[in-house]
Structures are given as structure tokens and as C-alpha cells.
Amino acid sequence: MTAAGEFLPYFLPAAFDPNLRPQTSAVIEPPPVLQAHGIYKSYQKDSLEVPVLRGVDLEVATGQITAMVGRSGSGKSTLMHLLATLDTPDSGEIRFNGRRIDNASRAERDAYRNRDIGVIFQFYHLLPELSAVENVLAPMMIGKSTWAYFKTRKQARLRAEAMLDRVGLLHRATHKPRELSGGEMQRTAIARSLMNAPSLLLADEPTGNLDAETGLEILKLLRGLNRDDGLTILMITHDDSIAATADSLQRMKNGITQGNRPRRIA
Ligand SMILES: Nc1ncnc2c1ncn2[C@@H]1O[C@H](COP(=O)(O)OP(=O)(O)O)[C@@H](O)[C@H]1O
Ligand SMILES: [Mg+2]
Numbered sequence: 001m002t003a004a005g006e007f008l009p010y011f012l013p014a015a016f017d018p019n020l021r022p023q024t025s026a027v028i029e030p031p032p033v034l035q036a037h038g039i040y041k042s043y044q045k046d047s048l049e050v051p052v053l054r055g056v057d058l059e060v061a062t063g064q065i066t067a068m069v070g071r072s073g074s075g076k077s078t079l080m081h082l083l084a085t086l087d088t089p090d091s092g093e094i095r096f097n098g099r100r101i102d103n104a105s106r107a108e109r110d111a112y113r114n115r116d117i118g119v120i121f122q123f124y125h126l127l128p129e130l131s132a133v134e135n136v137l138a139p140m141m142i143g144k145s146t147w148a149y150f151k152t153r154k155q156a157r158l159r160a161e162a163m164l165d166r167v168g169l170l171h172r173a174t175h176k177p178r179e180l181s182g183g184e185m186q187r188t189a190i191a192r193s194l195m196n197a198p199s200l201l202l203a204d205e206p207t208g209n210l211d212a213e214t215g216l217e218i219l220k221l222l223r224g225l226n227r228d229d230g231l232t233i234l235m236i237t238h239d240d241s242i243a244a245t246a247d248s249l250q251r252m253k254n255g256i257t258q259g260n261r262p263r264r265i266a
Helices: 076-083 106-116 132-141 146-166 182-194 212-229
Strands: 034-045 048-060 065-069 091-096 117-120 200-204 232-237 248-253
Touching: 034 076, 048 065, 048 076, 048 232, 048 248, 065 212, 076 200, 076 232, 106 117, 117 182, 132 146, 132 182, 146 182, 182 212, 200 212, 212 232
Parallel strands: 065 232, 065 248, 117 200, 200 232
Antiparallel strands: 034 048, 034 091
């Protein structure tokens, strides 16, 4: 077979040769920042296998807010733990910017968790003995020696204050969690998740424990972080009206995402 390039007139540059054109030239959109494909996960309970995720596919488009919606017990938090590499799937693949993370080395997974993603939860997970600003500082202290932290603590504190300011909570910096409202605790948790400048935020029921109005304020804050700071967000929720505010929506039912069929057990 003759290469197409051999038929090109000598004065045309090689770029006109269809054989030499990069295959990706037609792709304009950036690839999804996060992809999960064919995810299965079971828990072991008294020698019984309890299947929780039974075929989950997910794509989180760069620069968007993606919602994953499903009823309580459908496996959303289980999925979120896998996406955050806090647990590993039984089968399937999870990719961050095209790279496998589900089977990455421990060091790579630590780097992914500490640098690439931020995580927030329904129940905030703040440390009760620390003030809001100290809670926000906590991720910066992890993995550093006391001396390394001591050297950088002034900068770290300034950044923590800037993050509290970003979520509209600087005036509560020295308050302990018990002195904060639910919405304020969630803002503190969001500020903490931003501390290491992640590109992707994983939010598990971020408004699940708040009244409707406060929940809306948190949604507005997340939208602002997406629009103004370019943060990509995966928002996991049981609430259709919250999911409807996202740019795209994927549904999970009984551990299966829409369009998938459960694997038949032989
Ligand atoms: N550690 C565990 N051991 C056994 N079963 C679990 C465990 N964690 C979750 N499950 C079960 O998995 C199912 C899905 O739970 P979860 O992922 O928390 O759902 P959701 O977040 O959608 O409410 C539930 O039936 C729950 O009981
Ligand atoms: Mg949950």
C-alpha cells in the first residue's frame, strides 16, 4: 500500500498529509477531569457479600458542576470514597486527568488527595477543639514536620484567613465549631477543602444537613467558586432540586448508573 503522503504535491507542507495529522486535532473540549468506568464494590458482612456498586460510570467535565443524584442507600458515599482514593473498587477504573488513580501507588494517591482534590461532607467533619481558622489550616499541617510547619506557619495562616474570607466567614475565624451555625460549619469545611488549591472538589451532600435557605447559600458559594475560580465540582446529592442546579446530571439507582445493567451473577 502506498502512503497518502507520496501523492502530496512537493510544495505542500507535511501537515497536509492526512497520515501525519495528529488524531486528536478534532477534539477541542478538554478531557474529563475525572472518569470512573465499570465500578463494582461489595462490602463483606458476616461472611455475606453485600453488593453496593454494581456498574457505575461517571464523567466529570472540566470546569463544570456535575451532579450525581440518587436515593439514600444507593451507594453515593461509597462511590465518593472510591473517587477520593479512600477505598479501592473491586473492579473498574478511576482516572484523574487521564491517569489511573484507583491502583496508583500510595504516594501517588496521597499526592492526589492532598494536592489535586478537595473533599467536603454532609456533616462537615471539623475538629471540635480547633477554631475555624485552625480547622482550615489543618490540611497544611498534615505531612509536615513541626519545624517545617513552624517556618511556614505565618504564610499558612494568611492563606487560611484568605480562604475563610473567600467563603464569607473571616469574622468567625476564632470561633469553635460549637459556636458556628450549620451553614458556617459547612463554609469552614469548604475553606479547608480549598487550602491546597485543588482543581476538583468532591462534595458529598453539601447541603444535606441544612435548611433550604442556608443550603441555597452554600450552592451559590459553590457556583461562585466554579464560575470565578474555575473549580470543577462533583456534587453528590439525594435531592433532585439541588441536582437540577448543576451543569450536568447523572443518576444512580441501587448502585447502578443510568444506562447500565447489573452484572449477572453466575
Ligand atoms: N462499611 C460498610 N459495610 C457494610 N455495608 C455498607 C458499608 N458502607 C455502606 N454500606 C451499605 O452500602 C449501601 C450504600 O451506602 P452509601 O454509599 O452510604 O449510600 P448513600 O450515600 O447513597 O446513602 C447501604 O446499603 C449501606 O448500608
Ligand atoms: Mg451518603
